[in-house]
Amino acid sequence: MSGPKTFNGWVCEGKGESLEWKEMPLRAEDDYSVDMDVTHCGICGSDVHTLESNWGPANYPCVVGHEIAGVATRVGKKVTNVKVGDRIGVGAQSGSCHECDPCKSGWENLCKGTTRTGTYNSFWPNGDKSFGGYADRWRGDSRFVFKIPDNMTNEIACTFFCAGVTSYGPLKRHNVNKDSVVGIMGIGGLGHYGILWAKAMGAHVIALSHNDKKKEVAKELGADAYVSTSSEEDLKSIKGKLTHILCTGASDDFAWKTFIPLFKPNGTFINVSLPSWNFPEVPPMMLSLSQVNICGSAIGSPAEIEDMLKFAAEHNVLPWIQKYPMKEAPKALEDFNKNLPRFRFVLEN
Ligand SMILES: NC(=O)c1ccc[n+]([C@@H]2O[C@H](COP(=O)([O-])OP(=O)(O)OC[C@H]3O[C@@H](n4cnc5c(N)ncnc54)[C@H](OP(=O)(O)O)[C@@H]3O)[C@@H](O)[C@H]2O)c1
Ligand SMILES: [Zn+2]
Ligand SMILES: [Zn+2]
Incomplete structure:
Protein backbone atom coordinates (compact mmCIF):
# COMPACT_ATOMS: atom_id res chain seq x y z
CA MET A 1 0.00 0.00 0.00
CA CYS A 162 -20.59 14.05 17.90
CA ALA A 163 -22.87 16.86 19.17
CA GLY A 164 -25.78 15.62 17.07
CA VAL A 165 -25.80 11.99 18.07
CA THR A 166 -24.80 12.59 21.71
CA SER A 167 -27.97 14.63 22.17
CA TYR A 168 -30.25 12.68 19.77
CA GLY A 169 -29.38 9.17 21.03
CA PRO A 170 -30.54 9.50 24.65
CA LEU A 171 -33.65 11.59 23.86
CA LYS A 172 -34.79 8.92 21.42
CA ARG A 173 -33.79 6.02 23.70
CA HIS A 174 -35.72 7.54 26.61
CA ASN A 175 -38.80 7.94 24.46
CA VAL A 176 -39.14 11.72 24.30
CA ASN A 177 -42.45 12.47 22.57
CA LYS A 178 -45.33 14.93 22.42
CA ASP A 179 -46.28 14.24 26.05
CA SER A 180 -42.78 14.99 27.32
CA VAL A 181 -41.62 18.14 29.06
CA VAL A 182 -37.89 18.24 28.49
CA GLY A 183 -35.34 20.46 30.19
CA ILE A 184 -32.20 20.97 28.13
CA MET A 185 -29.45 22.00 30.52
CA GLY A 186 -26.48 23.90 29.05
CA ILE A 187 -27.23 25.67 25.79
CA GLY A 188 -23.97 25.08 23.95
CA GLY A 189 -23.12 22.79 21.02
CA LEU A 190 -24.85 19.70 22.43
CA GLY A 191 -27.60 21.68 24.16
CA HIS A 192 -28.69 23.64 21.09
CA TYR A 193 -29.07 20.31 19.26
CA GLY A 194 -31.00 19.05 22.32
CA ILE A 195 -33.58 21.82 21.87
CA LEU A 196 -33.88 21.13 18.11
CA TRP A 197 -34.27 17.35 18.58
CA ALA A 198 -36.72 17.53 21.49
CA LYS A 199 -38.91 20.01 19.57
CA ALA A 200 -38.82 17.78 16.48
CA MET A 201 -39.91 14.85 18.70
CA GLY A 202 -42.93 16.94 19.69
CA ALA A 203 -41.96 17.76 23.29
CA HIS A 204 -42.50 20.93 25.30
CA VAL A 205 -38.94 22.19 25.76
CA ILE A 206 -37.48 24.28 28.55
CA ALA A 207 -33.96 25.69 28.20
CA LEU A 208 -32.06 25.45 31.50
CA SER A 209 -29.13 27.84 31.29
CA HIS A 210 -26.69 28.79 34.06
CA ASN A 211 -27.55 32.49 33.72
CA ASP A 212 -29.99 34.68 31.80
CA LYS A 213 -27.77 35.55 28.82
CA LYS A 214 -29.22 33.11 26.28
CA LYS A 215 -32.92 33.87 26.74
CA GLU A 216 -33.55 35.31 23.30
CA VAL A 217 -31.43 32.83 21.41
CA ALA A 218 -33.00 29.84 23.22
CA LYS A 219 -36.42 31.07 22.06
CA GLU A 220 -35.11 31.46 18.50
CA LEU A 221 -33.94 27.85 18.66
CA GLY A 222 -37.51 26.88 19.51
CA ALA A 223 -37.49 26.51 23.31
CA ASP A 224 -40.96 27.05 24.77
CA ALA A 225 -39.59 28.48 28.01
CA TYR A 226 -36.32 29.58 29.60
CA VAL A 227 -35.10 29.04 33.13
CA SER A 228 -31.95 30.50 34.59
CA THR A 229 -30.69 27.83 36.98
CA SER A 230 -29.14 30.54 39.14
CA SER A 231 -32.59 32.05 39.83
CA GLU A 232 -34.59 30.47 42.71
CA GLU A 233 -37.73 32.05 41.32
CA ASP A 234 -37.22 30.62 37.83
CA LEU A 235 -36.54 27.15 39.24
CA LYS A 236 -39.67 27.33 41.44
CA SER A 237 -41.78 28.01 38.34
CA ILE A 238 -40.99 24.53 36.90
CA LYS A 239 -41.10 22.47 40.12
CA GLY A 240 -42.69 19.06 39.44
CA LYS A 241 -43.12 19.78 35.71
CA LEU A 242 -40.35 17.92 33.85
CA THR A 243 -40.33 14.39 32.44
CA HIS A 244 -36.67 14.58 31.28
CA ILE A 245 -33.53 16.61 31.73
CA LEU A 246 -30.68 16.29 29.26
CA CYS A 247 -27.65 17.71 31.07
CA THR A 248 -24.96 18.91 28.65
CA GLY A 249 -23.27 21.31 31.06
CA ALA A 250 -23.48 22.13 34.75
CA SER A 251 -21.74 24.57 37.06
CA ASP A 252 -19.46 23.06 39.70
CA ASP A 253 -21.95 23.96 42.46
CA PHE A 254 -24.44 21.47 40.92
CA ALA A 255 -26.75 20.02 43.61
CA TRP A 256 -29.25 17.17 43.21
CA LYS A 257 -31.62 18.96 45.60
CA THR A 258 -31.94 21.71 42.97
CA PHE A 259 -32.82 19.40 40.09
CA ILE A 260 -34.61 16.32 41.43
CA PRO A 261 -37.62 18.36 42.65
CA LEU A 262 -38.15 19.65 39.09
CA PHE A 263 -39.37 16.23 37.91
CA LYS A 264 -42.82 14.70 37.62
CA PRO A 265 -42.93 11.17 39.13
CA ASN A 266 -40.55 8.72 37.41
CA GLY A 267 -38.66 11.40 35.48
CA THR A 268 -35.33 10.81 33.80
CA PHE A 269 -32.12 12.78 34.32
CA ILE A 270 -29.71 12.01 31.49
CA ASN A 271 -26.16 13.20 31.87
CA VAL A 272 -23.90 13.61 28.86
CA SER A 273 -21.64 16.35 30.27
CA LEU A 274 -18.10 15.28 31.17
CA PRO A 275 -16.66 17.85 33.55
CA SER A 276 -13.37 17.28 35.35
CA TRP A 277 -15.18 17.23 38.73
CA ASN A 278 -17.69 14.65 40.07
CA PHE A 279 -21.37 15.08 40.69
CA PRO A 280 -22.14 15.18 44.43
CA GLU A 281 -23.60 12.16 46.26
CA VAL A 282 -27.27 11.53 45.55
CA PRO A 283 -29.50 11.84 48.64
CA PRO A 284 -31.07 8.33 48.83
CA MET A 285 -34.33 9.51 50.37
CA MET A 286 -34.86 12.11 47.65
CA LEU A 287 -34.03 9.59 44.93
CA SER A 288 -36.50 7.00 46.28
CA LEU A 289 -39.30 9.43 46.95
CA SER A 290 -39.07 10.96 43.49
CA GLN A 291 -38.48 7.72 41.56
CA VAL A 292 -36.19 9.75 39.33
CA ASN A 293 -33.97 7.71 37.01
CA ILE A 294 -30.44 9.02 36.77
CA CYS A 295 -28.47 7.80 33.78
CA GLY A 296 -25.79 8.72 31.30
CA SER A 297 -25.10 8.36 27.61
CA ALA A 298 -21.96 8.10 25.50
CA ILE A 299 -21.91 9.54 21.96
N1 LIG B 1 -21.21 11.92 26.73
C1 LIG B 1 -20.65 12.08 25.56
O1 LIG B 1 -20.53 11.15 24.77
C2 LIG B 1 -20.16 13.42 25.14
C3 LIG B 1 -20.01 13.74 23.79
C4 LIG B 1 -19.63 15.03 23.45
C5 LIG B 1 -19.38 15.97 24.43
N2 LIG B 1 -19.51 15.60 25.74
C6 LIG B 1 -19.30 16.57 26.83
O2 LIG B 1 -20.46 17.40 26.89
C7 LIG B 1 -20.11 18.67 27.43
C8 LIG B 1 -20.67 19.76 26.55
O3 LIG B 1 -20.00 19.79 25.29
P1 LIG B 1 -20.31 20.97 24.25
O4 LIG B 1 -19.43 20.70 23.09
O5 LIG B 1 -21.77 21.14 24.07
O6 LIG B 1 -19.72 22.23 25.05
P2 LIG B 1 -20.21 23.76 25.02
O7 LIG B 1 -20.66 24.14 23.65
O8 LIG B 1 -19.13 24.52 25.67
O9 LIG B 1 -21.51 23.77 25.96
C9 LIG B 1 -21.43 23.58 27.34
C10 LIG B 1 -22.47 24.43 28.02
O10 LIG B 1 -22.37 24.23 29.44
C11 LIG B 1 -23.08 25.27 30.05
N3 LIG B 1 -22.54 25.66 31.36
C12 LIG B 1 -23.10 25.33 32.54
N4 LIG B 1 -22.42 25.87 33.54
C13 LIG B 1 -21.41 26.57 33.01
C14 LIG B 1 -20.38 27.36 33.56
N5 LIG B 1 -20.26 27.54 34.89
N6 LIG B 1 -19.50 27.93 32.70
C15 LIG B 1 -19.60 27.75 31.37
N7 LIG B 1 -20.57 26.99 30.79
C16 LIG B 1 -21.47 26.42 31.61
C17 LIG B 1 -23.09 26.44 29.06
O11 LIG B 1 -24.45 26.61 28.67
P3 LIG B 1 -25.34 27.72 29.42
O12 LIG B 1 -24.59 29.01 29.23
O13 LIG B 1 -26.63 27.65 28.69
O14 LIG B 1 -25.45 27.30 30.86
C18 LIG B 1 -22.27 25.92 27.89
O15 LIG B 1 -22.75 26.43 26.67
C19 LIG B 1 -18.59 18.65 27.56
O16 LIG B 1 -18.28 18.32 28.91
C20 LIG B 1 -18.16 17.53 26.64
O17 LIG B 1 -16.93 16.96 27.01
C21 LIG B 1 -19.91 14.37 26.09
ZN1 LIG C 1 -17.44 15.54 20.98
ZN1 LIG D 1 -16.12 -4.31 21.71
Whole structure:
Protein backbone atom coordinates (compact mmCIF):
# COMPACT_ATOMS: atom_id res chain seq x y z
CA MET A 1 0.00 0.00 0.00
CA SER A 2 1.44 3.30 -1.02
CA GLY A 3 -0.80 6.10 0.19
CA PRO A 4 0.45 9.28 1.83
CA LYS A 5 2.49 8.86 5.01
CA THR A 6 1.74 12.18 6.70
CA PHE A 7 -0.84 14.88 7.25
CA ASN A 8 -0.70 18.47 8.52
CA GLY A 9 -2.65 19.42 11.60
CA TRP A 10 -2.91 21.65 14.67
CA VAL A 11 -0.63 19.90 17.16
CA CYS A 12 -0.64 20.40 20.94
CA GLU A 13 2.64 19.21 22.50
CA GLY A 14 1.63 19.53 26.15
CA LYS A 15 -0.88 20.86 28.67
CA GLY A 16 -1.26 24.62 28.34
CA GLU A 17 0.85 24.81 25.18
CA SER A 18 -0.40 26.66 22.13
CA LEU A 19 -1.34 24.77 18.99
CA GLU A 20 1.13 24.62 16.11
CA TRP A 21 0.42 23.63 12.49
CA LYS A 22 2.81 20.73 11.79
CA GLU A 23 3.36 17.62 9.73
CA MET A 24 2.48 14.40 11.58
CA PRO A 25 2.47 10.67 10.74
CA LEU A 26 -0.70 9.06 9.38
CA ARG A 27 -1.55 5.63 10.79
CA ALA A 28 -0.67 2.64 8.61
CA GLU A 29 -3.15 1.62 5.91
CA ASP A 30 -5.03 -1.68 6.07
CA ASP A 31 -7.90 -3.42 4.28
CA TYR A 32 -10.53 -1.40 6.15
CA SER A 33 -8.83 1.98 6.08
CA VAL A 34 -10.26 5.07 4.44
CA ASP A 35 -8.36 8.26 3.65
CA MET A 36 -10.24 11.52 3.72
CA ASP A 37 -9.35 15.04 2.64
CA VAL A 38 -10.85 16.99 5.54
CA THR A 39 -13.18 19.78 4.47
CA HIS A 40 -14.70 20.58 7.89
CA CYS A 41 -14.31 19.80 11.58
CA GLY A 42 -16.58 20.92 14.42
CA ILE A 43 -15.20 22.07 17.79
CA CYS A 44 -16.45 19.99 20.74
CA GLY A 45 -16.14 20.65 24.48
CA SER A 46 -14.25 17.35 24.66
CA ASP A 47 -11.48 18.83 22.46
CA VAL A 48 -10.85 21.42 25.14
CA HIS A 49 -10.98 18.86 27.98
CA THR A 50 -8.38 16.78 26.14
CA LEU A 51 -6.03 19.65 25.22
CA GLU A 52 -6.13 20.81 28.85
CA SER A 53 -5.75 17.28 30.32
CA ASN A 54 -8.98 17.78 32.31
CA TRP A 55 -9.64 14.03 32.43
CA GLY A 56 -6.10 13.10 33.40
CA PRO A 57 -2.91 13.55 31.39
CA ALA A 58 -3.56 13.50 27.63
CA ASN A 59 -1.28 11.51 25.39
CA TYR A 60 0.60 14.41 23.74
CA PRO A 61 1.29 15.29 20.99
CA CYS A 62 -2.44 15.57 20.28
CA VAL A 63 -4.40 16.67 17.25
CA VAL A 64 -8.02 16.98 18.39
CA GLY A 65 -11.28 17.24 16.45
CA HIS A 66 -13.91 14.49 16.22
CA GLU A 67 -16.68 15.97 14.12
CA ILE A 68 -14.94 15.42 10.81
CA ALA A 69 -16.35 15.68 7.29
CA GLY A 70 -14.54 15.43 4.00
CA VAL A 71 -14.09 13.52 0.77
CA ALA A 72 -12.79 9.94 0.51
CA THR A 73 -9.52 9.75 -1.43
CA ARG A 74 -8.40 6.11 -0.88
CA VAL A 75 -10.15 3.00 0.41
CA GLY A 76 -8.83 -0.40 1.54
CA LYS A 77 -9.83 -3.57 -0.31
CA LYS A 78 -12.40 -4.73 2.26
CA VAL A 79 -14.22 -1.38 2.37
CA THR A 80 -17.79 -1.78 1.13
CA ASN A 81 -19.61 1.28 2.45
CA VAL A 82 -17.45 4.05 0.94
CA LYS A 83 -15.88 4.69 -2.44
CA VAL A 84 -13.37 7.26 -3.60
CA GLY A 85 -15.09 10.60 -4.15
CA ASP A 86 -17.84 10.03 -1.57
CA ARG A 87 -18.53 12.74 0.97
CA ILE A 88 -18.03 11.09 4.36
CA GLY A 89 -17.90 11.83 8.08
CA VAL A 90 -16.65 10.37 11.35
CA GLY A 91 -17.42 11.14 14.97
CA ALA A 92 -15.74 10.62 18.34
CA GLN A 93 -15.27 6.87 17.92
CA SER A 94 -13.10 5.41 15.17
CA GLY A 95 -12.89 1.75 16.08
CA SER A 96 -14.15 -1.03 18.33
CA CYS A 97 -13.21 -4.64 19.06
CA HIS A 98 -16.30 -6.07 17.25
CA GLU A 99 -16.19 -9.04 19.68
CA CYS A 100 -17.29 -7.98 23.18
CA ASP A 101 -20.91 -8.19 24.35
CA PRO A 102 -21.68 -4.47 23.78
CA CYS A 103 -20.20 -4.65 20.25
CA LYS A 104 -22.13 -7.81 19.40
CA SER A 105 -25.38 -6.29 20.67
CA GLY A 106 -25.07 -3.11 18.60
CA TRP A 107 -23.59 -0.89 21.33
CA GLU A 108 -20.14 -0.46 19.84
CA ASN A 109 -19.98 2.95 21.54
CA LEU A 110 -19.80 1.06 24.86
CA CYS A 111 -17.13 -1.37 23.64
CA LYS A 112 -15.19 -2.99 26.49
CA GLY A 113 -12.37 -4.30 24.28
CA THR A 114 -8.83 -2.99 24.44
CA THR A 115 -9.04 -2.01 20.78
CA ARG A 116 -11.77 0.60 21.21
CA THR A 117 -10.30 3.57 19.35
CA GLY A 118 -11.16 7.18 20.07
CA THR A 119 -10.80 9.47 17.07
CA TYR A 120 -7.97 11.28 18.87
CA ASN A 121 -5.81 10.78 21.96
CA SER A 122 -6.10 7.04 21.50
CA PHE A 123 -4.40 4.13 19.73
CA TRP A 124 -5.30 2.00 16.72
CA PRO A 125 -5.08 -1.79 17.19
CA ASN A 126 -1.69 -1.76 15.41
CA GLY A 127 -0.29 0.62 18.05
CA ASP A 128 -0.32 3.77 15.88
CA LYS A 129 -1.69 6.90 17.53
CA SER A 130 -5.04 8.32 16.48
CA PHE A 131 -5.22 11.96 15.41
CA GLY A 132 -8.34 14.07 14.84
CA GLY A 133 -9.71 16.51 12.33
CA TYR A 134 -8.07 19.90 13.04
CA ALA A 135 -6.08 18.86 10.01
CA ASP A 136 -5.96 18.62 6.23
CA ARG A 137 -6.17 14.82 6.01
CA TRP A 138 -7.44 11.90 8.11
CA ARG A 139 -7.09 8.14 7.89
CA GLY A 140 -9.41 5.82 9.81
CA ASP A 141 -11.55 2.68 9.83
CA SER A 142 -14.41 2.53 7.32
CA ARG A 143 -16.63 0.74 9.84
CA PHE A 144 -16.98 4.02 11.77
CA VAL A 145 -17.23 6.21 8.69
CA PHE A 146 -20.61 7.36 7.39
CA LYS A 147 -21.72 8.61 4.02
CA ILE A 148 -23.13 12.13 4.21
CA PRO A 149 -26.67 12.31 2.79
CA ASP A 150 -26.87 13.99 -0.64
CA ASN A 151 -29.01 16.84 0.62
CA MET A 152 -26.65 17.77 3.47
CA THR A 153 -23.51 19.92 3.13
CA ASN A 154 -20.26 18.84 4.81
CA GLU A 155 -20.16 21.96 6.99
CA ILE A 156 -23.56 21.04 8.47
CA ALA A 157 -22.98 17.30 8.50
CA CYS A 158 -19.78 17.26 10.56
CA THR A 159 -21.53 18.50 13.71
CA PHE A 160 -23.99 15.58 13.67
CA PHE A 161 -21.25 13.03 14.27
CA CYS A 162 -20.59 14.05 17.90
CA ALA A 163 -22.87 16.86 19.17
CA GLY A 164 -25.78 15.62 17.07
CA VAL A 165 -25.80 11.99 18.07
CA THR A 166 -24.80 12.59 21.71
CA SER A 167 -27.97 14.63 22.17
CA TYR A 168 -30.25 12.68 19.77
CA GLY A 169 -29.38 9.17 21.03
CA PRO A 170 -30.54 9.50 24.65
CA LEU A 171 -33.65 11.59 23.86
CA LYS A 172 -34.79 8.92 21.42
CA ARG A 173 -33.79 6.02 23.70
CA HIS A 174 -35.72 7.54 26.61
CA ASN A 175 -38.80 7.94 24.46
CA VAL A 176 -39.14 11.72 24.30
CA ASN A 177 -42.45 12.47 22.57
CA LYS A 178 -45.33 14.93 22.42
CA ASP A 179 -46.28 14.24 26.05
CA SER A 180 -42.78 14.99 27.32
CA VAL A 181 -41.62 18.14 29.06
CA VAL A 182 -37.89 18.24 28.49
CA GLY A 183 -35.34 20.46 30.19
CA ILE A 184 -32.20 20.97 28.13
CA MET A 185 -29.45 22.00 30.52
CA GLY A 186 -26.48 23.90 29.05
CA ILE A 187 -27.23 25.67 25.79
CA GLY A 188 -23.97 25.08 23.95
CA GLY A 189 -23.12 22.79 21.02
CA LEU A 190 -24.85 19.70 22.43
CA GLY A 191 -27.60 21.68 24.16
CA HIS A 192 -28.69 23.64 21.09
CA TYR A 193 -29.07 20.31 19.26
CA GLY A 194 -31.00 19.05 22.32
CA ILE A 195 -33.58 21.82 21.87
CA LEU A 196 -33.88 21.13 18.11
CA TRP A 197 -34.27 17.35 18.58
CA ALA A 198 -36.72 17.53 21.49
CA LYS A 199 -38.91 20.01 19.57
CA ALA A 200 -38.82 17.78 16.48
CA MET A 201 -39.91 14.85 18.70
CA GLY A 202 -42.93 16.94 19.69
CA ALA A 203 -41.96 17.76 23.29
CA HIS A 204 -42.50 20.93 25.30
CA VAL A 205 -38.94 22.19 25.76
CA ILE A 206 -37.48 24.28 28.55
CA ALA A 207 -33.96 25.69 28.20
CA LEU A 208 -32.06 25.45 31.50
CA SER A 209 -29.13 27.84 31.29
CA HIS A 210 -26.69 28.79 34.06
CA ASN A 211 -27.55 32.49 33.72
CA ASP A 212 -29.99 34.68 31.80
CA LYS A 213 -27.77 35.55 28.82
CA LYS A 214 -29.22 33.11 26.28
CA LYS A 215 -32.92 33.87 26.74
CA GLU A 216 -33.55 35.31 23.30
CA VAL A 217 -31.43 32.83 21.41
CA ALA A 218 -33.00 29.84 23.22
CA LYS A 219 -36.42 31.07 22.06
CA GLU A 220 -35.11 31.46 18.50
CA LEU A 221 -33.94 27.85 18.66
CA GLY A 222 -37.51 26.88 19.51
CA ALA A 223 -37.49 26.51 23.31
CA ASP A 224 -40.96 27.05 24.77
CA ALA A 225 -39.59 28.48 28.01
CA TYR A 226 -36.32 29.58 29.60
CA VAL A 227 -35.10 29.04 33.13
CA SER A 228 -31.95 30.50 34.59
CA THR A 229 -30.69 27.83 36.98
CA SER A 230 -29.14 30.54 39.14
CA SER A 231 -32.59 32.05 39.83
CA GLU A 232 -34.59 30.47 42.71
CA GLU A 233 -37.73 32.05 41.32
CA ASP A 234 -37.22 30.62 37.83
CA LEU A 235 -36.54 27.15 39.24
CA LYS A 236 -39.67 27.33 41.44
CA SER A 237 -41.78 28.01 38.34
CA ILE A 238 -40.99 24.53 36.90
CA LYS A 239 -41.10 22.47 40.12
CA GLY A 240 -42.69 19.06 39.44
CA LYS A 241 -43.12 19.78 35.71
CA LEU A 242 -40.35 17.92 33.85
CA THR A 243 -40.33 14.39 32.44
CA HIS A 244 -36.67 14.58 31.28
CA ILE A 245 -33.53 16.61 31.73
CA LEU A 246 -30.68 16.29 29.26
CA CYS A 247 -27.65 17.71 31.07
CA THR A 248 -24.96 18.91 28.65
CA GLY A 249 -23.27 21.31 31.06
CA ALA A 250 -23.48 22.13 34.75
CA SER A 251 -21.74 24.57 37.06
CA ASP A 252 -19.46 23.06 39.70
CA ASP A 253 -21.95 23.96 42.46
CA PHE A 254 -24.44 21.47 40.92
CA ALA A 255 -26.75 20.02 43.61
CA TRP A 256 -29.25 17.17 43.21
CA LYS A 257 -31.62 18.96 45.60
CA THR A 258 -31.94 21.71 42.97
CA PHE A 259 -32.82 19.40 40.09
CA ILE A 260 -34.61 16.32 41.43
CA PRO A 261 -37.62 18.36 42.65
CA LEU A 262 -38.15 19.65 39.09
CA PHE A 263 -39.37 16.23 37.91
CA LYS A 264 -42.82 14.70 37.62
CA PRO A 265 -42.93 11.17 39.13
CA ASN A 266 -40.55 8.72 37.41
CA GLY A 267 -38.66 11.40 35.48
CA THR A 268 -35.33 10.81 33.80
CA PHE A 269 -32.12 12.78 34.32
CA ILE A 270 -29.71 12.01 31.49
CA ASN A 271 -26.16 13.20 31.87
CA VAL A 272 -23.90 13.61 28.86
CA SER A 273 -21.64 16.35 30.27
CA LEU A 274 -18.10 15.28 31.17
CA PRO A 275 -16.66 17.85 33.55
CA SER A 276 -13.37 17.28 35.35
CA TRP A 277 -15.18 17.23 38.73
CA ASN A 278 -17.69 14.65 40.07
CA PHE A 279 -21.37 15.08 40.69
CA PRO A 280 -22.14 15.18 44.43
CA GLU A 281 -23.60 12.16 46.26
CA VAL A 282 -27.27 11.53 45.55
CA PRO A 283 -29.50 11.84 48.64
CA PRO A 284 -31.07 8.33 48.83
CA MET A 285 -34.33 9.51 50.37
CA MET A 286 -34.86 12.11 47.65
CA LEU A 287 -34.03 9.59 44.93
CA SER A 288 -36.50 7.00 46.28
CA LEU A 289 -39.30 9.43 46.95
CA SER A 290 -39.07 10.96 43.49
CA GLN A 291 -38.48 7.72 41.56
CA VAL A 292 -36.19 9.75 39.33
CA ASN A 293 -33.97 7.71 37.01
CA ILE A 294 -30.44 9.02 36.77
CA CYS A 295 -28.47 7.80 33.78
CA GLY A 296 -25.79 8.72 31.30
CA SER A 297 -25.10 8.36 27.61
CA ALA A 298 -21.96 8.10 25.50
CA ILE A 299 -21.91 9.54 21.96
CA GLY A 300 -24.05 7.00 20.03
CA SER A 301 -23.81 3.66 18.31
CA PRO A 302 -23.28 3.46 14.54
CA ALA A 303 -26.94 2.39 14.23
CA GLU A 304 -28.05 5.46 16.19
CA ILE A 305 -25.94 7.67 13.90
CA GLU A 306 -27.71 6.26 10.83
CA ASP A 307 -31.09 6.63 12.56
CA MET A 308 -30.28 10.24 13.50
CA LEU A 309 -29.35 11.18 9.93
CA LYS A 310 -32.67 9.80 8.73
CA PHE A 311 -34.61 11.60 11.47
CA ALA A 312 -32.79 14.87 10.70
CA ALA A 313 -33.73 14.62 7.01
CA GLU A 314 -37.37 13.76 7.78
CA HIS A 315 -37.79 16.55 10.32
CA ASN A 316 -35.47 19.07 8.70
CA VAL A 317 -33.29 19.40 11.80
CA LEU A 318 -30.36 21.65 11.00
CA PRO A 319 -27.73 22.80 13.48
CA TRP A 320 -26.70 26.41 13.77
CA ILE A 321 -23.07 26.80 12.83
CA GLN A 322 -20.43 29.51 12.68
CA LYS A 323 -17.45 28.89 10.45
CA TYR A 324 -13.78 29.70 11.08
CA PRO A 325 -11.02 29.01 8.55
CA MET A 326 -8.94 25.99 9.63
CA LYS A 327 -5.94 28.30 9.87
CA GLU A 328 -7.73 30.21 12.65
CA ALA A 329 -8.32 27.17 14.88
CA PRO A 330 -6.47 28.71 17.88
CA LYS A 331 -8.67 31.84 17.71
CA ALA A 332 -11.80 29.68 17.35
CA LEU A 333 -10.80 27.73 20.49
CA GLU A 334 -10.22 30.97 22.37
CA ASP A 335 -13.75 32.14 21.48
CA PHE A 336 -15.16 28.69 22.29
CA ASN A 337 -13.69 28.95 25.80
CA LYS A 338 -15.48 32.27 26.29
CA ASN A 339 -18.84 30.45 25.77
CA LEU A 340 -19.36 32.56 22.61
CA PRO A 341 -20.44 30.01 19.96
CA ARG A 342 -23.93 30.17 18.49
CA PHE A 343 -23.82 27.22 18.47
CA ARG A 344 -21.25 24.97 16.87
CA PHE A 345 -17.99 26.35 15.62
CA VAL A 346 -16.91 24.60 12.45
CA LEU A 347 -13.37 24.80 11.07
CA GLU A 348 -13.15 24.89 7.27
CA ASN A 349 -10.27 23.99 4.99
N1 LIG B 1 -21.21 11.92 26.73
C1 LIG B 1 -20.65 12.08 25.56
O1 LIG B 1 -20.53 11.15 24.77
C2 LIG B 1 -20.16 13.42 25.14
C3 LIG B 1 -20.01 13.74 23.79
C4 LIG B 1 -19.63 15.03 23.45
C5 LIG B 1 -19.38 15.97 24.43
N2 LIG B 1 -19.51 15.60 25.74
C6 LIG B 1 -19.30 16.57 26.83
O2 LIG B 1 -20.46 17.40 26.89
C7 LIG B 1 -20.11 18.67 27.43
C8 LIG B 1 -20.67 19.76 26.55
O3 LIG B 1 -20.00 19.79 25.29
P1 LIG B 1 -20.31 20.97 24.25
O4 LIG B 1 -19.43 20.70 23.09
O5 LIG B 1 -21.77 21.14 24.07
O6 LIG B 1 -19.72 22.23 25.05
P2 LIG B 1 -20.21 23.76 25.02
O7 LIG B 1 -20.66 24.14 23.65
O8 LIG B 1 -19.13 24.52 25.67
O9 LIG B 1 -21.51 23.77 25.96
C9 LIG B 1 -21.43 23.58 27.34
C10 LIG B 1 -22.47 24.43 28.02
O10 LIG B 1 -22.37 24.23 29.44
C11 LIG B 1 -23.08 25.27 30.05
N3 LIG B 1 -22.54 25.66 31.36
C12 LIG B 1 -23.10 25.33 32.54
N4 LIG B 1 -22.42 25.87 33.54
C13 LIG B 1 -21.41 26.57 33.01
C14 LIG B 1 -20.38 27.36 33.56
N5 LIG B 1 -20.26 27.54 34.89
N6 LIG B 1 -19.50 27.93 32.70
C15 LIG B 1 -19.60 27.75 31.37
N7 LIG B 1 -20.57 26.99 30.79
C16 LIG B 1 -21.47 26.42 31.61
C17 LIG B 1 -23.09 26.44 29.06
O11 LIG B 1 -24.45 26.61 28.67
P3 LIG B 1 -25.34 27.72 29.42
O12 LIG B 1 -24.59 29.01 29.23
O13 LIG B 1 -26.63 27.65 28.69
O14 LIG B 1 -25.45 27.30 30.86
C18 LIG B 1 -22.27 25.92 27.89
O15 LIG B 1 -22.75 26.43 26.67
C19 LIG B 1 -18.59 18.65 27.56
O16 LIG B 1 -18.28 18.32 28.91
C20 LIG B 1 -18.16 17.53 26.64
O17 LIG B 1 -16.93 16.96 27.01
C21 LIG B 1 -19.91 14.37 26.09
ZN1 LIG C 1 -17.44 15.54 20.98
ZN1 LIG D 1 -16.12 -4.31 21.71
